[in-house]
Structure formats: C-alpha cells, structure tokens
Amino acid sequence: METSTTQKYFRRVESKWDDREAKGKDPLASLVYRSNLLGSDSYINNTGGGNTSSKVMEEDPISGQEAEVLWVKGSGGDLRTATKPNFASLYQQKLLKLQDIYHSMENTGLKTPAEDSMTEMYPHCTFNLNPRAPSIDTPLHSFIPYKYVDHTHPVPVIAIATADNGPELMREVYGDEVEWVDWMRPGFELGLKLQEVIEENPGIRGIILGGHGLINWADDEKECYETSIELINKAADYLNEHERGEDSFGGSRYKSLEKEERREVLADILPFLRGQVSQENQFIGTVQDDEVTLQFINAEDAPRLAELGTSCPDHFLRTKIKPLYVEWNPQEDSMEDLKGAITAGLQQYREDYAKYYNSHRDEDSPDMRDPNPTVILIPGLGMIAWGKNKSESRVTAEFYTAAIGVMRGAESVANYTALPKQEAYDIEYWALEEAKLQRMPPESELSRQVIAVIGAGSGIGKALVSRLIKEGGTVAALDLHEDTAKATAEDVLEEIGMGIGVAGSDISGSGDVIGLGCDITDRQSVQQALHDITIAYGGLDNVAVTAGLYPTPDQNGDVKDAGWDNSFAVNVKGNYIVADEVADIWEAQNLDGSMVITTSANAVVPKAGSMAYDTSKSAANHLIRELAIALAPRVRVNGVAPATVVEGSSMFPRDRVIASLKKYGLDFDEEESTETLRETLADFYASRTLTRQPITLDQQTEAIYSLISSRYENTTGHIIPVDGGLKEAFLR
Known part of the structure; x- marks a missing residue:
C-alpha cells in the first residue's frame, strides 16, 4: 500500500492469474491456486478470513456414480497458506436438502437453535470421509447456483459495506451488476438470503454483505477470480475519487514524534x-x-x-x-x-x-x-x-x-x-x-514467553534457540557477531518449517525469532539489544546467557593480563551488565521472569593451565547467588555448569582441539575432519567422568530449558551440574 496520506490511498489490485500456472491442475488443485492468489494480499482478505469454493463432479466411493461435491475452505483455514487438506468436501445435494430441515425448525420460532443445529448436520453430508470440518460459511457457497464462489473482505468494499448509506453508494459504484444484503450473521439464514437475492436478480455478478464484505461467483474459475479483482477495483477507484488526504478523519489533532x-x-x-x-x-x-x-x-x-x-x-x-x-x-x-x-x-x-x-x-x-x-x-x-x-x-x-x-x-x-x-x-x-x-491444541509451555539467548551464534546457544522455538517460545538470538545471530534465527525457522521470519529493516516487523548483535561487555550494546527486543515483542521474560570466553594461552601456556581482563569481562561482568539492564524491564512488567547463566564444572574443579577461565567461572557461580537475592521475588536466577562441551562449540576451533589432543597425548591424524577430532577429544573427556558419556548440546539445552520453564519454579540461586559425573565437582 502506498504510504502517501494525500492521494491514492485505495490502491487497485492486479490480477495474478497465470494461465500457464493454472493449466492442467485438477479441480481441487485449481481451487487451492485461486484461494492462494486471493489470500496473498491482506488488502483483499484478512489472514484466516474469507472463503472460496468449487462445485465438482466426483465419483461416489459407494455407488460409483457421479455426484456433485462442494469443496469449500474448512473451518479455521487461511486462504494464503491453504493446501488441499485445508478444504472440506460435502455432497452438494445433501446440503440443499438441509434447507427443508432448517425451515421446519425455523417455523417453530427457534431461529438461533435452528441455525446452530445445521452445523451439526454438515458431517452427515461429508464426501469420502474427509475429516476437515467445513466453515460456518458453507451455506453461502452451497446455495449460490454457480460452480465457483469467492467470499472476500476487501478494504474498499467493506468501506462501502459499513457506510450509513451503503446501498446508495453501491448503486453509484456498480449500477445493477451487484446487489446488497443487510447484515446477517454468517450461516444458514444468510445462505438462504443470498439464494433468494440471486433468484430475484438474475444476471448480477456479486453481492455486498452489509458490514461484512463481498461475495461473487461465476461458472468459469478464472472468470470468478477476475470478477473479484474487478469489483474490488471499482470500489477502490470510487473511493480514491473522494479521498480526503490530509483531511481524513477530521484532520490532524496531534503531531507524531520523530x-x-x-x-x-x-x-x-x-x-x-x-x-x-x-x-x-x-x-x-x-x-x-x-x-x-x-x-x-x-x-x-x-x-x-x-x-x-x-x-x-x-x-x-x-x-x-x-x-x-x-x-x-x-x-x-x-x-x-x-x-x-x-x-x-x-x-x-x-x-x-x-x-x-x-x-x-x-x-x-x-x-x-x-x-x-x-x-x-x-x-x-x-x-x-x-x-x-x-x-x-x-x-x-x-x-x-x-x-x-x-x-x-x-x-x-x-x-x-x-x-x-x-x-x-x-x-x-x-x-x-x-x-x-x-x-485448538493446548498452548505450548513457553507460549507467551519472550526469551533472549545470548551466545546464540554457535554451540549451546544455537541449539537452545531451536529448542525454545519448538517449545512455543518467542526468541531473540543474540551474539557478539550479528551475522551469526541472524544466521541462527534463519536456520532455526527453516529447520522447523516456518520459513524466514526475521526482521527486515524495521525490527517491529520481526517474526518469532530475531537475530541481533550484542557485546555483553559493552553496556550501550546491551541497551541497544534490549531496546530492539522490546520494540519487537513488547518486553522480555527470560534470559539465557551461554556466551563465554576461554582466554587463549601463549606458547608457554600462560595467559597475559589482557586475557585475564577479557575473561572476567565476559564471564562475570558481562552477565552482571545484562542482569542489571534487564532488571528495569522486569520491574516495569512486574511479571515472573528468570535468568540462566552458563558457568562451568571448572568453577569448582581447579585445573592446570586454565586459571583465568576457572576463576572467572567461579566468580560467575557466586554472581548467580547474588543476583538471585537482588532480583527476588519475581525473577529467578540459576546456573548450568557443564563439563567441557566440544560439540558445535565456537570455543573449540580446530587449532584448540589439536592443541588439546597433543596436551593429553592422544593419537590422531591431522588429516581428519574437525568434527572427527572433536569427537576424539569429547570421548577422552567422557572417559574421566563417572558415566563415561560425552556431554552433548541436547543435555545442556534440556537443563537450561527446565530452569526457564515452570519445572523449577521454586528454584533460584542454584547451579545444576551437567558434567557426566565429575567426582571432583561434588558438592562440598
């Protein structure tokens, strides 16, 4: 839609019918094609709204005789995304016979029960055991004596349908080719009324439903679709002639902020x-x-x-x-x-x-x-x-x-x-x-929850984003490198078949997961990321920090002062900055929330050669306890302490894996793939545990997910080890 407020607000729509695309489709596939075209533009039809139908001759599975079957969009379907299973199929003649039952009930004066009871009769009209429940608009399509019917909610047509002089405007726009029906609740009575109006006005091409929308028809499928487009454009042209531009809605009262x-x-x-x-x-x-x-x-x-x-x-x-x-x-x-x-x-x-x-x-x-x-x-x-x-x-x-x-x-x-x-x-x-x-199916456990995953570019963080989305969560994937965060978001959505839904140039138009850059050692960077999350989703409920830094030692195995500083900046202070900034959101919302920080088994198990990393993780363990006190009672803060997770970790690039294999005197071939070398190292680490099993990403994400969910709703200030059983890390 053009954004100009001064002219041509009501745009014309173009026909998207492609004879080459439509050629050779079976009747149901052709109905799907027509439906998808009409549903592809919210200016023509709302998501989940409107209906389309085709009356088709089918072979009855019992008698083997041809029977007229109405294929109509099923209840709860969406025209834009509809596929064949989204359409109900009913015997047309049986639907017409329901009119006798309706009239017999209507004569008792019980109109609403009669209307509602008709939907209970639709299963008796089902063709070929189709499990798709038909729409409440089924009678509108059945009782119109044409093969193809489109019912849409076009903005310019509804504008006429909601005007206090709608019938007069309709005549100005359409002449005698369209008729008017006053508002009626969708259902059987409205279907009968449409049938009556068509019988009384032979040759009309459509009907405006007062306060509701447009319905039109034809005995040729392309003609039916083209009629929808033509009638919409006539309304758009008429309204554009009367468009008030800057004076719309009585003119300006306030001025927008920049x-x-x-x-x-x-x-x-x-x-x-x-x-x-x-x-x-x-x-x-x-x-x-x-x-x-x-x-x-x-x-x-x-x-x-x-x-x-x-x-x-x-x-x-x-x-x-x-x-x-x-x-x-x-x-x-x-x-x-x-x-x-x-x-x-x-x-x-x-x-x-x-x-x-x-x-x-x-x-x-x-x-x-x-x-x-x-x-x-x-x-x-x-x-x-x-x-x-x-x-x-x-x-x-x-x-x-x-x-x-x-x-x-x-x-x-x-x-x-x-x-x-x-x-x-x-x-x-x-x-x-x-x-x-x-x-409707019950909501997933994390439905209605907004979760930020920091360190989502690889390893535990990337796996966690996938798990949270599958559990119904709405996720902001954050990483030091914005491109890897966005790649995670796109990969996850493609993995679960949701398509690309990340934000474009405007973060407010984001999908169920967004990818953002964030340096947790930089307060301004954290503030910007939280600003974007808030604009995208309205707030934030849970934070999982999987980002960490293992400072690289020099050739002598020593970590220089800068390595110490960076280790504490990321593993300790960064977590504090995140919690400190999110605290304002949590306080403003006054809703329950949680934070999970990934520490390490090294926080309690001293090891040669990793002093800077180990002490920073030990400090992070205590930070968890301090934050649990500071953010109580609405926000829980816990930690997950894995032993070394080699799988998919950005902290284990090829050179570090090889260095570790040499350090532990393990046999390996430098021609082997990085993943094979990682598996060798992971198996060695597993051999030092009680369970003798490598620590996996799934095990870590399960622990973090459990702490975010209601399963641990009364647990705060604790660190859960996921280390395969390191006796050196036993509580003491």
Missing part, C-alpha cells in the same frame, strides 16, 4: 504496558507506527471512531469489540502522564468490556474472556497490537490496519457505522466460535 524519538518512548513504555495488559493472560506485542496508521491515531475523529469499534466479524474476533485509545498529548504530556493515562484507560476499558459482556450475555454464554484490549492506540507513537504469540499479534495489527482503511473510506463518502453491540457479542461469544477455540 521515528527515533518515538521508538525511544515506546521502548520505555512497552514493558509497563505489557505488564498491565498481561494481568490475566500474558501477551506478546507488535508495534505499528507507519505514516498512515499514525495519521488515523493523531486525527480529530480517532477517539470517536475507535470507540465505535470494528464491523467485519473477522476484524473484532481479533481486535475485540474496540481498541483502547489512550488520551495523551505527545507534545505536552510527560511519560508519567502517559503511564497514568494507560492505567486509567485500561481500568475503564475493563469496566466497559464487563458491561458489554453482562448486557448482552444469555444463560448459555461462555464465561467472559480476558477483558484487556488487544489493540492500543497512542497519539504520536502508534498502534500496539497484542496476541498470545508474535504471529497472532501481527495478525491483530493487520486486522486493525484493515479497519482503519475501512473507516477512512466510509468517512470519505458518508458516515462509518459499526456492528450493533448485540450482533458483535453474538459473534464473539457464538457457540460455534467457542467450539472452534476449544478445538
């Missing part, structure tokens, strides 16, 4: 804000402060429009009934004023949400959900969206960005209208939506 200044303010306020919204469920944030978003937040009409809330059902299921607009003047008010405004605003928001829930609930309603906002708007600073993980908070930001565009368009040509509160409640607390939530 980017560097607002990022400093955000880094300062976000941990406090995160702690405030995480009182029931912990959240991870996404900051959005682009020009267009800030223009809305800074505008005269922003408080009024924010209070109205969103309209499209998919929007407020993510963004809640409304955002929190914080009354703060960026040019005149202080940081303390901002904290006060946030505290007061959140208190009022929770009260409003409880009132909204209690005013519209019925005896069968689920319990009230978290009353904290998921979208917060602060003049001069931007929008902060919250979710249970980074991906969800980014989607929440995406949804409210679409809502801003919808309001901008509607207010340019008319007055924006939101969904009535009762309708909004009925969607948010719909039994079918609750069932969808209940079907």
Whole structure:
C-alpha cells in the first residue's frame, strides 16, 4: 500500500492469474491456486478470513456414480497458506436438502437453535470421509447456483459495506451488476438470503454483505477470480475519487514524534504496558507506527471512531469489540502522564468490556474472556497490537490496519457505522466460535514467553534457540557477531518449517525469532539489544546467557593480563551488565521472569593451565547467588555448569582441539575432519567422568530449558551440574 496520506490511498489490485500456472491442475488443485492468489494480499482478505469454493463432479466411493461435491475452505483455514487438506468436501445435494430441515425448525420460532443445529448436520453430508470440518460459511457457497464462489473482505468494499448509506453508494459504484444484503450473521439464514437475492436478480455478478464484505461467483474459475479483482477495483477507484488526504478523519489533532524519538518512548513504555495488559493472560506485542496508521491515531475523529469499534466479524474476533485509545498529548504530556493515562484507560476499558459482556450475555454464554484490549492506540507513537504469540499479534495489527482503511473510506463518502453491540457479542461469544477455540491444541509451555539467548551464534546457544522455538517460545538470538545471530534465527525457522521470519529493516516487523548483535561487555550494546527486543515483542521474560570466553594461552601456556581482563569481562561482568539492564524491564512488567547463566564444572574443579577461565567461572557461580537475592521475588536466577562441551562449540576451533589432543597425548591424524577430532577429544573427556558419556548440546539445552520453564519454579540461586559425573565437582 502506498504510504502517501494525500492521494491514492485505495490502491487497485492486479490480477495474478497465470494461465500457464493454472493449466492442467485438477479441480481441487485449481481451487487451492485461486484461494492462494486471493489470500496473498491482506488488502483483499484478512489472514484466516474469507472463503472460496468449487462445485465438482466426483465419483461416489459407494455407488460409483457421479455426484456433485462442494469443496469449500474448512473451518479455521487461511486462504494464503491453504493446501488441499485445508478444504472440506460435502455432497452438494445433501446440503440443499438441509434447507427443508432448517425451515421446519425455523417455523417453530427457534431461529438461533435452528441455525446452530445445521452445523451439526454438515458431517452427515461429508464426501469420502474427509475429516476437515467445513466453515460456518458453507451455506453461502452451497446455495449460490454457480460452480465457483469467492467470499472476500476487501478494504474498499467493506468501506462501502459499513457506510450509513451503503446501498446508495453501491448503486453509484456498480449500477445493477451487484446487489446488497443487510447484515446477517454468517450461516444458514444468510445462505438462504443470498439464494433468494440471486433468484430475484438474475444476471448480477456479486453481492455486498452489509458490514461484512463481498461475495461473487461465476461458472468459469478464472472468470470468478477476475470478477473479484474487478469489483474490488471499482470500489477502490470510487473511493480514491473522494479521498480526503490530509483531511481524513477530521484532520490532524496531534503531531507524531520523530521515528527515533518515538521508538525511544515506546521502548520505555512497552514493558509497563505489557505488564498491565498481561494481568490475566500474558501477551506478546507488535508495534505499528507507519505514516498512515499514525495519521488515523493523531486525527480529530480517532477517539470517536475507535470507540465505535470494528464491523467485519473477522476484524473484532481479533481486535475485540474496540481498541483502547489512550488520551495523551505527545507534545505536552510527560511519560508519567502517559503511564497514568494507560492505567486509567485500561481500568475503564475493563469496566466497559464487563458491561458489554453482562448486557448482552444469555444463560448459555461462555464465561467472559480476558477483558484487556488487544489493540492500543497512542497519539504520536502508534498502534500496539497484542496476541498470545508474535504471529497472532501481527495478525491483530493487520486486522486493525484493515479497519482503519475501512473507516477512512466510509468517512470519505458518508458516515462509518459499526456492528450493533448485540450482533458483535453474538459473534464473539457464538457457540460455534467457542467450539472452534476449544478445538485448538493446548498452548505450548513457553507460549507467551519472550526469551533472549545470548551466545546464540554457535554451540549451546544455537541449539537452545531451536529448542525454545519448538517449545512455543518467542526468541531473540543474540551474539557478539550479528551475522551469526541472524544466521541462527534463519536456520532455526527453516529447520522447523516456518520459513524466514526475521526482521527486515524495521525490527517491529520481526517474526518469532530475531537475530541481533550484542557485546555483553559493552553496556550501550546491551541497551541497544534490549531496546530492539522490546520494540519487537513488547518486553522480555527470560534470559539465557551461554556466551563465554576461554582466554587463549601463549606458547608457554600462560595467559597475559589482557586475557585475564577479557575473561572476567565476559564471564562475570558481562552477565552482571545484562542482569542489571534487564532488571528495569522486569520491574516495569512486574511479571515472573528468570535468568540462566552458563558457568562451568571448572568453577569448582581447579585445573592446570586454565586459571583465568576457572576463576572467572567461579566468580560467575557466586554472581548467580547474588543476583538471585537482588532480583527476588519475581525473577529467578540459576546456573548450568557443564563439563567441557566440544560439540558445535565456537570455543573449540580446530587449532584448540589439536592443541588439546597433543596436551593429553592422544593419537590422531591431522588429516581428519574437525568434527572427527572433536569427537576424539569429547570421548577422552567422557572417559574421566563417572558415566563415561560425552556431554552433548541436547543435555545442556534440556537443563537450561527446565530452569526457564515452570519445572523449577521454586528454584533460584542454584547451579545444576551437567558434567557426566565429575567426582571432583561434588558438592562440598
């Protein structure tokens, strides 16, 4: 989207259909292709929103006869990422027969039970035992008498759908080729209404769903897709003709802080804000402060429009009934004023949400959900969206960005209208939506947790990043060398099939793991890394320091003064600097946290030739105990003391491995690979332990993970040895 606030805000979309790509695909593969095209642009369709379908003749597995089958996006699917297993398949004629059952129940006056009971009938219509649950929008696709149907949520079309004179605007834009249906909750009744409107208006190409979106169709698949694009562009062209530019939303009320200044303010306020919204469920944030978003937040009409809330059902299921607009003047008010405004605003928001829930609930309603906002708007600073993980908070930001565009368009040509509160409640607390939530897999143990791994470029740190991501954590991978930190982030995401999700030029757009450079001996470098983590995720919960320095002795085996200084700077003072700086974040959040420092078995086992390293690690052991006292009670501090871990360690380059093999008089061939030489050395170290097993990266990451997790929630100030059993290191 162009960021200009003065012209062409509502962009045209181009057809991405490629006849060569589409040729030869089977009907389901072609449906996937069409769906992915429509889902690839959030301006056309929200993540997880919208539906597509195809009616296809298939061979019945029992009778062997051809049967008409509706393939439709399944419940909870996403058009952008959909593959064949994401689509439900149902016998079309059986779906049509359900109309008789619906009408018989509707005549009893029990409309809502009739509506909900229809979803229980869909499994009886399943074709070929397909396990994918169909969408609640299935009737919309089944009852439209065309082979191909697209239902999307395009920003310019929803702008017309939410205007108070939407039907009149529709006529100006589309003439007689599109019809209008007033807001109805998605489901069976809406499907019947669409069927009726099409029967009464033969030749129309689509229908605008009031407050909701667009649905259109064709008997040719490419034509259906091209119709979607054409109808979206007609709405965009019309709105651009009426675009108000700098005067949108009533014109400017506040002025944004310059980017560097607002990022400093955000880094300062976000941990406090995160702690405030995480009182029931912990959240991870996404900051959005682009020009267009800030223009809305800074505008005269922003408080009024924010209070109205969103309209499209998919929007407020993510963004809640409304955002929190914080009354703060960026040019005149202080940081303390901002904290006060946030505290007061959140208190009022929770009260409003409880009132909204209690005013519209019925005896069968689920319990009230978290009353904290998921979208917060602060003049001069931007929008902060919250979710249970980074991906969800980014989607929440995406949804409210679409809502801003919808309001901008509607207010340019008319007055924006939101969904009535009762309708909004009925969607948010719909039994079918609750069932969808209940079907979701349980959250991983580290979900909602932000973890910084320092020393993530290799060895234990790199392995730990992978483990934490797999356990649901959101991870900042830090290393002295920024390129190796970013490489770790990219490698881990590719390893688990998430694709590249690291931050680009703007850290606020990061994925579930980011790679950052950080020199823990330099306080300013640590501050910058924590600033970036805070902007990326809103705060920080846990820190694992795996970085360490083994000073290289000279040819005589001596470590010079500089080596001593560097050893203590990294292994002791660096850990203190990290803890000292993160302490401010922990205090502002007032949430539970933890820190795990990697020390060494050498901290308690004196060895010839490693005096500087060993004494620095001994000091680190005591630092753990001191920090445990200083950061109690909300933050636990523990350590892991491995024996020598050769596997994957940057502290064991080839020359050091060879030097060690010579030192211990071990046979080896200098032509062997570095990994083979490392294995020889690791086996020797293992021979000196009670278990006779090499110390592995997995064993270290398991210990660190356990200390971060709830498994050791009452353990602090302790060092866990993972050394294979060194009797010299036994507690004494």
